[in-house]
Amino acid sequence: xxxxxxxxxxxxxxxxxxxxxxxxxxxxxxxxxxxxxxxxxxxxxxxxxxxxxxxxxxx
Numbered sequence: 803x804x805x806x807x808x809x810x811x812x813x814x815x816x817x818x819x820x821x822x823x824x825x826x827x828x829x830x831x832x833x834x835x836x837x838x839x840x841x842x843x844x845x846x847x848x849x850x851x852x853x854x855x856x857x858x859x860x861x
Contacts, residue, residue, distance in 0.1 A: 809860070812860060813852075813856070813860075816852050816855050816856065816860075817848070817852055820848045820851040820852040820855065821844070821848045823851065824844050824847035824848040824851055825844050827847065828840075828843050828844050828847055
């Protein structure tokens with residue numbers, strides 16, 4: 803029988819992966835000239851992606 807696991811570990815992994823993905827997306831958009839790279843933009847994108855992931859997968 804499988805367990806759901808510790809929610810803190812799931813949230814931590816979600817934040818790490820969301821940060822990596824958001825950094826790559828913001829850097830890519832900056833590279834093509836669609837967006838200016840800033841850590842604030844990366845942070846906001848990370849929070850948005852982590853929230854969407856949490857609502858879609860963990861709830």
